[in-house]
Amino acid sequence: MKLGKKKRGELLLEVNRILYGKYGDCHCSLDYNNPMQLLVAVILSAQCTDVRVNKITPGLFKKFPDAAALAEVEIENLEEAIKSAGLFRNKAKSIKKAAQSLLEKFDGVVPDTMEGLTSLAGVGRKTANVILGDAFGIPGLPVDTHVKRVLNRIGAVDTDNAEKIEAMVNEVVPPEYWTNLSHMIILHGREICNARKPDCENCILNHICAYYAKSHK
Numbered sequence: 121m122k123l124g125k126k127k128r129g130e131l132l133l134e135v136n137r138i139l140y141g142k143y144g145d146c147h148c149s150l151d152y153n154n155p156m157q158l159l160v161a162v163i164l165s166a167q168c169t170d171v172r173v174n175k176i177t178p179g180l181f182k183k184f185p186d187a188a189a190l191a192e193v194e195i196e197n198l199e200e201a202i203k204s205a206g207l208f209r210n211k212a213k214s215i216k217k218a219a220q221s222l223l224e225k226f227d228g229v230v231p232d233t234m235e236g237l238t239s240l241a242g243v244g245r246k247t248a249n250v251i252l253g254d255a256f257g258i259p260g261l262p263v264d265t266h267v268k269r270v271l272n273r274i275g276a277v278d279t280d281n282a283e284k285i286e287a288m289v290n291e292v293v294p295p296e297y298w299t300n301l302s303h304m305i306i307l308h309g310r311e312i313c314n315a316r317k318p319d320c321e322n323c324i325l326n327h328i329c330a331y332y333a334k335s336h337k
């Protein structure tokens with residue numbers, strides 16, 4: 121069922137309120153010391169746990185401390201350094217290309233705008249929103265697989281299109297909540313509302329969830 125703007129806003133603010141009671145202010149679980157390190161960590165985190173990424177990045181940034189070093193690295197050396205992250209060939213290519221476009225367009229400094237970030241090779245809205253929110257404190261709503269799944273199940277959105285979901289949430293939720301809301305939904309999706317077997321009986325959102333209501337008719 122498609123919710124109107126007002127109902128969607130009420131539902132999402134209630135989700136935000138309830139999840140905040142459990143998770144509070146969340147932090148990015150990737151370790152980084154500057155926006156460029158976060159950019160690289162986000163690229164590495166595709167289909168890989170943040171814990172594993174955090175094991176790789178200290179050594180990686182010791183060897184290749186800035187965009188210039190990453191842009192010039194022999195690709196085999198980069199692949200070797202990130203091997204345990206999986207999909208390492210593609211990830212090495214993405215990191216090198218992003219570093220090269222950072223150097224070409226922004227003198228090696230990560231931009232703090234959606235437009236600037238998405239102009240970098242291989243950086244989409246999800247990655248850009250992570251960097252805006254976590255590295256710069258600028259509101260952004262990263263929509264990953266957990267955010268997509270949870271918001272669809274709850275009934276707040278009715279699409280798998282990440283850009284549409286972002287717009288539908290941002291239209292009704294104040295910007296100061298965006299970054300933390302995304303973090304909280306991701307945690308909820310990992311811990312409770314997981315893809316294969318959501319733990320609906322123990323879910324603190326079940327009284328406002330469309331999926332739960334449907335399966336308990």
Ligand code: SF4
Pocket residue numbers: 270273274312313314318319320321323324325326329330331332
């Ligand atoms: S009630 Fe079930 S489907 Fe709904 S948010 Fe909770 S775990 Fe997910």
